[in-house]
Amino acid sequence: MTVLIGNNASGKSNVLEVISAIFSRIYNDKLKELPFKFDLVYTINSLDIRVSKNQEIEYKIKKPEDKSWHNLEKLYSLGSRLPAEFPFTLGESYDYRPSQIIALYSGEELRLWEEYYKKPYFDFNKTPLKNDTYVSKLNMLYVNKYYWDVALLTMYASDVKGLEKIVKSELKTITIQINKKLLSNFIKSKPNNEVNKFVSSFITPESEGDGVENIQSLNLSLDEVKDKIDFKTHTELFNLLCVAKLSKDKKLKLITDLELEFENGITTKDFSEGQKKQILLKLCLEVLSGENSLLLFDEPDAHIHIQKNSSPTY
Known part of the structure; x- marks a missing residue:
């Protein structure tokens, strides 16, 4: 774990911005667009990766214990034809990029979101609904206040342990409002779409609407939600909820x-700021992050109660 410590206005948040800028371009192979030079070294899948931009853009790789760097692009081109004495091989599925960048930002400044996370977010939320595309992981994920209920439902439905330390009361009711007309139109055009199937699973013939045209309101217990939905991992459930619920486009x-x-x-809106931050922190650490994820926390101490600072379960 790397921690940056410095006085206010010393540029710590700018470091997060630079890291986000670099990886957002790495994912899209557009490093040439960056207006600055850099030399970035990180370890992934037990190998050191070096990405640099000076006069040219270079990708290099080595074992942590080695001193010599090897041209990564050349290794990819050689594939299985690497000489036998070469210190390591790269499988076809090897990826030198982090599986996901997760930013949990506590500040009010929106530049980080606007510049590096907004476009991937909008693309992620519209593509699975317009195609039969599998809801894959969002490479650049920016977690903020809009994720409170999605985060909690994901963790409750996935039986994530330790929620009682954050929320003392028992979960009573989960209210879900579904745009039935929109769902019906989507199902007609994309009957095999997994997001459509996921949202449809909440609706049963005996379900009653709330009297608002085209909107069906369902009041469910946690057990009822678990019985209705089908998902393989808690990350998949989170992604399905995000696509179905968090689109900024009402048509989606x-x-x-x-x-x-x-x-x-009480509802999540009534939680204290400390509780809300702990919910998102728990989501990032215990649900979303994987072995090759990169987590960027701005002022992480703001997300952790003072009595929990020394505890891994905060």
């Missing part, structure tokens, strides 16, 4: 509202 918003209510009558 299948789930128009999602609210979790607890025994004492």
Whole structure:
């Protein structure tokens, strides 16, 4: 783990911005667009990767214990024809890029979102609905206040442990509002689309609407939600909920509202700022992050209660 410590206005957030800028271009093979030079070294899949931009853009690779760097692009081109004495081989599925960049940003400045995370987010939310595309992982994920209910439902439905340390009350009701007309249109055009199937699983013939045209409101218990939906991993559930619920385009918003209510009558909107930040931190650390993920936390101490700073379960 790498931690940057410095005074306010010393440029710590700018480091996160530069890292986001570099990897956003690496994913799209557009490093030439960056207006600055850099030399970045990181370790992934037990190999050191070096990406640099000076006069030319270079990708290099080596074992951590070795001193000599090898041209990564050349190794890819050689494939199985590498000499026998070469220190390592690259399989066809080897990827030198992080599986995902996850940014949890506590500041009010939106430049990080606007510049590096907004476009991938919009592309991610519209592509699976317009095609029969599998809902894959979003490479550049920016987690903020809009994820509270999606995060909690994902973790409750996936039986993630430790939520009772953040939310003391028992979960009572999950209210889901579905745009039935939009869903019906999507199903007609894309009957095999996995997002359409996922949202349809909440609706049963005996379900009653709330009287609002084209909108069906369902009040479900957690067990009822678990019985209705089918997902392989908690990350897949999170991605399905994001595509169905978090689109900014109303023409793509299948789930128009999602609210979790607890025994004492409160919802996530009533949580303290500390609780909300702990929910998102737990989501990032225990649900979204994988072995090759890169997590960028701005002011991570702001997300952790002072009594939990020394505990891995915060």
